[in-house]
Amino acid sequence: MPYTSAAPVVSQYGDALAGKIIIDISNAFDPARTGLVTPDGSSAAQQTAKAAPAGAHEVKAFNTLFGHVLAADRAEGRPLDVFIAGDDAGAKARVSSFIESLALRPLDAGGLKMAHWLEGAGLLMVAPLGEAVNGHDFWLGINTLR
Numbered sequence: 001m002p003y004t005s006a007a008p009v010v011s012q013y014g015d016a017l018a019g020k021i022i023i024d025i026s027n028a029f030d031p032a033r034t035g036l037v038t039p040d041g042s043s044a045a046q047q048t049a050k051a052a053p054a055g056a057h058e059v060k061a062f063n064t065l066f067g068h069v070l071a072a073d074r075a076e077g078r079p080l081d082v083f084i085a086g087d088d089a090g091a092k093a094r095v096s097s098f099i100e101s102l103a104l105r106p107l108d109a110g111g112l113k114m115a116h117w118l119e120g121a122g123l124l125m126v127a128p129l130g131e132a133v134n135g136h137d138f139w140l141g142i143n144t145l146r
Helices: 003-017 044-051 067-072 089-101 112-133
Strands: 021-024 057-061 081-086 105-108
Touching: 003 021, 003 044, 021 044, 021 089, 044 057, 044 112, 057 089, 057 112, 081 089, 081 112, 089 105
Parallel strands: 021 057, 081 105
Antiparallel strands: 057 081
């Protein structure tokens, strides 16, 4: 769902999300791809977390990995990396296990405040590509050597 809808939907479900993990995959940037639309120093994930009930755990993940890159399987046998950020270690461990089940590699970026920088990385990955993004005419994924 679009960034602008995430917090209202989370608020709508309210207590039904208590104890659940909410994975934010959004990239909240303006249509011209020149900047983020979230409040300064914040992120889409942090804004959604504010709307979540106590006991829900927000994790930022997948926003730098695009679906058509996954579908093409062009990583030459190496797992693509999925950055994650969140404040709850248990939630991050469960999201990491899910990522590994997809034959991908989770990379822990730190607390949820790091979601701001992950969203900036998402913008950097698409900003120079202009209209190519709409036609999925790019093959950018992240794979670190370690």
